[in-house]
Amino acid sequence: MSVEMHTDVRGIAELEPKLDRLDQNLRSFVDDALDVEVQAMQTRAQSLAPKRTGYLGSTIFSERISEWAFKLGARAPYALFVEFGTRFMQGRRFLTQALELSLSGLVQHVNRAIREALREASG
DSSP states (O other): OOEEEOOOOTTHHHHHHHHHTSOHHHHHHHHHHHHHHHHHHHHHHHHHSOOSSSHHHHTEEEEEEETTEEEEEEOSTTHHHHHHBOSSSBOOOHHHHHHHHHHHHHHHHHHHHHHHHHHHHHO
16 A cells, blocks of 8 residues: 545646646746755655654655646555554654645745746847
8 A cells, every 4th residue: 555645626627728828838838846855855755754663654655647737655565654643643644734835835846947947038
């Protein structure tokens, strides 16, 4: 058994058609920013994972699902129990916490990429 985190962001349905009309250069800047930030989330989750043997941290992954979607998870069979706990132990939310701690950086990095692409396109 493994655990994966999925985040539902409201407004994506309205945003996608607008993004489809964007210049490919802008899309590339934003895509690069997403790659960097998702990798940072993976690294942060690995550092937050409990480390008795280190196996759990070694199974943490991030992968692209589509152009604007990524998956962050852990493939260790017990990852779900560590993340959310059981009736005998409290959860150690390493994935959730990595996402929460990285979210503002993700937004800032994407905003910076958009500004940079717009600056490059206008000048």
